[in-house]
Amino acid sequence: MPWCEECAKYFTPNSVKTDGSCPTCGDTIQLPDGHDHDGDSEPVDESTPWHFKLMVFMVVAYLGWRFLDLFV
Numbered sequence: 001m002p003w004c005e006e007c008a009k010y011f012t013p014n015s016v017k018t019d020g021s022c023p024t025c026g027d028t029i030q031l032p033d034g035h036d037h038d039g040d041s042e043p044v045d046e047s048t049p050w051h052f053k054l055m056v057f058m059v060v061a062y063l064g065w066r067f068l069d070l071f072v
């Protein structure tokens with residue numbers, strides 16, 4: 001989340017000016033180091049890895065089996 005040191009407050013990416021400066025004091029807003037896990041600043045387009053799909057499939061299959069098991 002963008003952080004202004006002058007105002008000592010956080011801003012939502014939408015409230016920051018388009019040039020990346022603080023709407024209150026005009027100072028350049030510090031962007032956090034590393035990766036932003038809410039992904040607002042830089043959208044990460046990573047395709048779903050196959051093992052994740054396999055895992056989801058296994059979970060769904062397992063839950064479906066458990067669900068059917070309730071009625072047998």
Ligand SMILES: [Zn+2]
Pocket residue numbers: 004005006007008022023024025026027
């Ligand atoms: Zn500010």
